[in-house]
Amino acid sequence: xxxxxxxxxxxxxxxxxxxxxxxxxxxxxxxxxxxxxxxxxxxxxxxxxxxxxxxxxxxxxxxxxxxxxxxxxxxxxxxxxxxxxxxxxxxxxxxxxxxxxxxxxxxxxxx
Amino acid sequence: xxxxxxxxxxxxxxxxxxxxxxxxxxxxxxxxxxxxxxxxxxxxxxxxxxxxxxxxxxxxxxxxxxxxxxxxxxxxxxxxxxxxxxxxxxxxxxxxxxxxxxxxxxxxxxxxx
Numbered sequence: 001x002x003x004x005x006x007x008x009x010x011x012x013x014x015x016x017x018x019x020x021x022x023x024x025x026x027x028x029x030x031x032x033x034x035x036x037x038x039x040x041x042x043x044x045x046x047x048x049x050x051x052x053x054x055x056x057x058x059x060x061x062x063x064x065x066x067x068x069x070x071x072x073x074x075x076x077x078x079x080x081x082x083x084x085x086x087x088x089x090x091x092x093x094x095x096x097x098x099x100x101x102x103x104x105x106x107x108x109x110x111x
Numbered sequence: 112x113x114x115x116x117x118x119x120x121x122x123x124x125x126x127x128x129x130x131x132x133x134x135x136x137x138x139x140x141x142x143x144x145x146x147x148x149x150x151x152x153x154x155x156x157x158x159x160x161x162x163x164x165x166x167x168x169x170x171x172x173x174x175x176x177x178x179x180x181x182x183x184x185x186x187x188x189x190x191x192x193x194x195x196x197x198x199x200x201x202x203x204x205x206x207x208x209x210x211x212x213x214x215x216x217x218x219x220x221x222x223x224x
Contacts, residue, residue: 031210033212035212035215040217040218041217041218042115042201042203042215042216042217042218043154043201043215044215045212045213045214048211048212088153088154090212092210097142097161097166097207098144098156098159098167099144099212099213101153101154102153103152103153104152104153104154
């Protein structure tokens with residue numbers, strides 16, 4: 001089945017540092033999505049990417065849809081304590097009606 | 112617009128009992144998805160319902176079942192509870208087709224003792 005490899009699994013960084021995480025697949029996808037899950041809550045959609053090579057920003061967050069359509073990265077600039085959470089990448093299946101999620105990147109920020 | 116609502120927020124059951132979890136999707140959304148998240152780890156896909164029908168099922172035993180009602184709300188039932196079923200159960204909804212992603216609820220924390 002489809003599998004997304006998300007890395008790193010966890011990160012422990014100092015407040016103010018930049019963060020980068022990525023997601024790769026052996027298959028081509030037409031949509032890449034990034035979600036954030038805060039403790040005790042459900043994941044919330046951060047950024048959606050629909051075109052290969054697309055670079056999209058949402059505040060301090062920037063995500064790119066890889067040109068090969070097999071990968072995506074998410075960058076967070078100047079991290080703050082409220083960035084703590086688990087970040088998931090996700091792709092639409094080929095039929096476009098279900099999402100497959102990566103294993104998540106747990107981000108911890110030290111004030 | 113109300114988001115995806117799940118009830119109860121927390122549920123404590125004894126091993127062997129049955130648990131029923133409920134989900135109300137965003138108005139206008141016809142698809143409901145259920146996920147299990149154990150120990151704050153990855154999201155394991157359980158079930159997908161659309162227009163009242165089960166469309167897909169994850170790799171879980173038959174004691175995990177559910178249904179979708181005519182108003183598109185959904186129930187997840189877990190029979191013969193085991194300790195390993197303790198997890199956060201997340202419900203998400205989308206319009207038919209998930210091109211723009213899902214909207215998740217806050218989850219039901221199930222604890223089996």
